[in-house]
Amino acid sequence: MERFLLKNIDRSxxxxxxxxxxxxxxxxxxxxxxxxxSDIIDEVKRSGLRGRGGAGxxxxxxWSFAAADPKKPKxxxxxxxxxxxxxxxxxxxLEKNPHLLIEGMIISGYALQAEYGYIYLRGEYPKAKDxxxxxxxxxxxxxxxxxxxxxxxxxxxxxxxxxxxAYICGEETALIESLEGKRGQPKIKPPFPVNEGFLSKxxxxxxxxTLANIPYIIEIGAEAYSKxxxxxxxxxxxxxxxxxxxxxxxxxxxxGTTLREIIYTHCGGIRDDKKLKAVIPGGISTPILTxxxxxxxxxxVNMPKYGSMLGSGAVMVFDETVDLxxxxxxxxxxxxxxxxxxxxxxxxGIGWMRAILERICSGSGMAGxxxxxxxxxxxxxGKTFCPLGDGAAVVVQSFINNFRQxxxxxxxxxFSKEIKVAA
Amino acid sequence: xxxxxxxxxxxxxxxxxxxxxxxxxPALYVVQREHxxxxxxxxxxxxxxxxxxxxxxxGVSTFYSMFRHRPIxxxxxxxxxxxxxxxxxxxxLVDILRSRYGIEPNSTTDDGxxxxxxxxxxxACGTAPAMLVDSDFYDNLxxxxxxxxxxxxx
Numbered sequence: 062m063e064r065f066l067l068k069n070i071d072r073s074x075x076x077x078x079x080x081x082x083x084x085x086x087x088x089x090x091x092x093x094x095x096x097x098x099s100d101i102i103d104e105v106k107r108s109g110l111r112g113r114g115g116a117g118x119x120x121x122x123x124w125s126f127a128a129a130d131p132k133k134p135k136x137x138x139x140x141x142x143x144x145x146x147x148x149x150x151x152x153x154x155l156e157k158n159p160h161l162l163i164e165g166m167i168i169s170g171y172a173l174q175a176e177y178g179y180i181y182l183r184g185e186y187p188k189a190k191d192x193x194x195x196x197x198x199x200x201x202x203x204x205x206x207x208x209x210x211x212x213x214x215x216x217x218x219x220x221x222x223x224x225x226x227a228y229i230c231g232e233e234t235a236l237i238e239s240l241e242g243k244r245g246q247p248k249i250k251p252p253f254p255v256n257e258g259f260l261s262k263x264x265x266x267x268x269x270x271t272l273a274n275i276p277y278i279i280e281i282g283a284e285a286y287s288k289x290x291x292x293x294x295x296x297x298x299x300x301x302x303x304x305x306x307x308x309x310x311x312x313x314x315x316x317g318t319t320l321r322e323i324i325y326t327h328c329g330g331i332r333d334d335k336k337l338k339a340v341i342p343g344g345i346s347t348p349i350l351t352x353x354x355x356x357x358x359x360x361x362v363n364m365p366k367y368g369s370m371l372g373s374g375a376v377m378v379f380d381e382t383v384d385l386x387x388x389x390x391x392x393x394x395x396x397x398x399x400x401x402x403x404x405x406x407x408x409x410g411i412g413w414m415r416a417i418l419e420r421i422c423s424g425s426g427m428a429g430x431x432x433x434x435x436x437x438x439x440x441x442x443g444k445t446f447c448p449l450g451d452g453a454a455v456v457v458q459s460f461i462n463n464f465r466q467x468x469x470x471x472x473x474x475x476f477s478k479e480i481k482v483a484a
Numbered sequence: 485x486x487x488x489x490x491x492x493x494x495x496x497x498x499x500x501x502x503x504x505x506x507x508x509x510p511a512l513y514v515v516q517r518e519h520x521x522x523x524x525x526x527x528x529x530x531x532x533x534x535x536x537x538x539x540x541x542x543g544v545s546t547f548y549s550m551f552r553h554r555p556i557x558x559x560x561x562x563x564x565x566x567x568x569x570x571x572x573x574x575x576x577l578v579d580i581l582r583s584r585y586g587i588e589p590n591s592t593t594d595d596g597x598x599x600x601x602x603x604x605x606x607x608a609c610g611t612a613p614a615m616l617v618d619s620d621f622y623d624n625l626x627x628x629x630x631x632x633x634x635x636x637x638x
């Protein structure tokens with residue numbers, strides 16, 4: 062497949078606007094400005110683009126809800142807070158192809174009739190902040206941002222807003238709270254941000270990768286775009302692959318590419334030619350899969366049939382030497398640290414699960430601990446405002462469902478010496 | 485409490501938002517960059533500047549893990565130990581820092597040279613393990629190169 066999102070990023074400095082334009086950049090804007098905003102939304106709807114942040118909601122439909130709301134001003138927020146362990150797919154765009162994101166945001170802002178855009182960037186990406194701010198300045202200087210863009214009655218102002226180390230701010234309502242200068246705690250929906258978002262005005266929150274797809278859709282048209290990838294989830298997809306593979310990294314592949322192809326064709330297989338033990342397909346909060354499931358096509362529709370989720374497309378690969386109980390414990394430390402504390406089941410339950418896992422992994426596990434873990438997880442799942450609690454619960458449940466023996470071995474202290482701690 | 489330069493910078497950033505409070509996180513970053521940490525007096529001054537109660541400013545700033553509320557070392561090592569970094573050896577790196585500099589996670593060396601913060605994922609899972617030293621990013625860390633890198637920071 063011809064690359065679009067990562068096109069030329071390794072052979073040219075696309076952070077320089079002239080280089081970006083040399084390779085065809087900013088041409089989609091000129092085409093979009095000749096279209097009516099509603100036509101752009103229709104084009105995105107016809108493309109079949111689904112949000113790349115994890116939930117997979119149809120982008121054009123989300124846009125149409127915000128566009129139909131008469132309240133003004135409207136806001137477009139780019140969610141650049143990829144904090145899910147395993148996920149680093151947006152980083153190449155942010156650090157190496159910032160103008161693609163900016164171009165996508167200008168087109169999207171025009172389609173939504175939004176006058177203000179913010180890139181909510183995670184605090185852990187200081188390099189990306191400098192790069193984005195420089196690129197935004199270039200775009201202002203060349204008349205692609207600001208008032209009367211290219212002589213049209215189109216105004217769009219874009220700023221970078223730096224987060225400060227809170228995973229939960231990747232959830233859109235928490236992100237908006239954070240942008241408003243509050244603690245980044247999620248809110249119950251409805252009202253949805255498309256109607257009552259930033260400063261109670263209609264707000265669209267889209268992931269970096271989603272917005273980076275927009276110029277491509279305008280450039281080649283919805284019909285051609287919808288033929289890429291799988292029929293129900295068209296388009297290219299960025300997969301970030303980490304763990305025990307020979308060639309980890311970010312890969313742009315058609316949506317629907319199988320895990321087997323990603324691991325063995327694109328990433329060169331398992332490091333040191335060891336045996337594959339498990340795969341987390343979509344970031345740490347998606348259910349872990351056993352090796353017999355790796356023929357699943359990676360898209361929003363097929364992954365649930367195999368017992369997991371596409372999530373952000375963050376593939377984490379574990380070989381036969383990895384102690385999965387300890388991976389589960391580390392994941393739970395993460396969820397405990399990142400729980401915003403608003404919902405009691407999440408705040409208290411995750412810490413409890415971490416404590417149980419800690420004693421299991423330290424050799425002090427007791428009979429009944431596994432059942433207790435399952436019980437606690439069931440009392441978190443579905444009982445919180447946002448999916449963080451669900452994510453923690455599903456990790457525990459899927460690890461136990463698929464690899465119960467590893468936990469039992471810890472408890473019975475018969476753990477194989479051949480299986481090392483991760484690391 | 486806040487220098488004229490800091491106040492001017494915060495006032496400039498405020499123009500990006502139609503509500504002053506939205507400037508709170510950026511304002512805290514400006515203060516932290518200037519002083520290395522955010523003191524109780526600085527919290528109050530930011531609150532006065534943006535017309536936000538001090539208790540609210542404190543509640544917000546302590547929610548986020550990247551804001552620091554006590555003096556720190558000259559250089560901050562933010563080392564990721566999340567899953568991808570963990571399986572590539574990050575926990576061993578913590579041990580090495582402990583033995584080389586006598587530093588525990590979330591503490592500062594006696595000479596004030598380094599503070600060590602254990603980070604959750606910093607988005608470098610493909611080139612793990614990784615760390616930030618101040619705002620400089622390093623990945624593909626090994627037991628050998630981590631000390632070599634840190635010795636550049638005096």
